[in-house]
Amino acid sequence: MRIDTTDTPSPPTSSGEPSPGTSRRGALAALFAAAALPALAPSSARAAAIEGTVRPEDEAFMRIALEQAALAEFPFGTVIVRDGEMLVKAHNLGSGDPTAHGEMTAIRNYIADEGPAGLKGATLYTSGEPCPMCMGAIIWCGIGRVVYAASIPQLSKVIGQIMVSCTEVAERTPFATVEITGGLLADEAIALFRK
């Protein structure tokens, strides 16, 4: 949607249209102008997603996520790490449960064993960029950093995707901040779909 209300034209004064219609359009224009204000103020809306850089330990953990992915009907794998220690690893559980994405499975398995507290501030490695469902779960659990391999646009060429980036989900979440790094070993993640 294009948001540009700065040059909203004034209601016509000589068109002969009845005034109720004109005033309704004026009210709508004012509503749209109000709705556009947050989008025009950049800072708060964008503070909830930070573009991170690759750290030395990232590749080794991503390789474990890729090993998990290679085990799955739909090749997606996830590893959750805190303070350099792997908390849990998991993969997509296939067509029997459409919500059992690798990220969801890892989160659920960890919470079932340990409860949710340990996920706060953890790093989640995943072979595919988190979908909106998984990114929602990541945010609700307080996971502070996401590292993914293949992006949603890349994945959409080999499997159906909801075309909303995890960065957008984070940006629209004012109560949490997530550092996001994408593209690590992306070619290897995509290659798993060709086996």
Ligand SMILES: [Zn+2]
């Ligand atoms: Zn997902």
